[in-house]
Amino acid sequence: MAGTDGEWEGWMAAAQAGDARAYDRLLRACLPFLRAVVRRRILDPSEAEDAVQDALLTIHQLRASYEPARPIRPWMAAIAERRAIDRLRRHGRRQGRETPIDAFGETLAAPRRIPPNSVWRRRDCARRWRSFPRRSARPWRWRSWRICRWPRPVRGPACRWVR
């Protein structure tokens, strides 16, 4: 729904006056346009749809500042672009803090189910302790022992004696 020249602008002017039907028509008609603008920046479809929704909310918030004498498409495109950039920034910040663990799911073996604080846990603990390489002349072995100790593979009172 591309809309003829001036149609969207007329709908927006009517929406500023309170015409809900014109507003509904305008937002539905401009949806493909907003999606196209956002998809130029965001590849992930669900993230892009969130940015489109942000853009719709901003358009709603700023509708009083639209001047009907000017074309509406650059106005909408600027808003959608801004919201897409905001989403990307937020996404980037989140990625800096979090690590997606789904990607490793297939490479790790299923965890052994050992009830906490049981004899099995203590045995497991002792077995791990025995399996630690003793101090060796080869520095990489020594380093691997250090890595094994932290983070501790088994926690709790059951293996306090190990420390």
Place this chain on the structure above:
Amino acid sequence: MRTEELIGGLARDLHPVRRMAGPLVQAGLWLGGAALVIAIAVALHGPRADLAARLMLPQEGAQLLAALGTGVTAAIAAALLARPDRSRRWALLPLPFALAWVAMLGLGCLGDMARLGEAALRPRLSTGCLRFIIGLGVPLGAGLILLLRHAGPVRPTPVLLLAGLASAALCSVGLTLFHHLDAALEVLVSHGLAIGVVALLGRALGRPLLMRAPVAA
């Protein structure tokens, strides 16, 4: 929430809004108000006795005009940039005036150095200047930011900086009308510092003042 549902909700909650005045009208309104406030402040302090004689000097008059031009163009640029569809390049509008102003003050420094020798280069800070520009510039700038708060969700930073620049430059013009300060370096340091402080205050405090961008849940 699906986007179509969101659109339905937005259309249902629609209520009529008063269309905002154009950016030039907004800038003009603020400039008028600021001129009034600064004129009152100057009248309260009493204009300097040799004002007419000073304004006749080509260099002083040109400096004043450049500062005035910086303030007026910065306010216009801020109002234009607050609209999402206007070009980003409007931010450059006050640049020629600001450069001319700084260049003229720099020339004044050189003139002082020729006249007074080394003493002209001792940087001094006039706290009266700072107090006036910051004390009057911050409320005026806050007024402009409030008028242009629709810039918040789209282009906050340049609008905030330009609003601070506009109000500080106009206050600096008002200050020249009553304050007796001859050393160009002192003017440059005091006014430059005050304008920088006002612009940065606008940047720091404006973000919470301006409305935030909405985020879809």
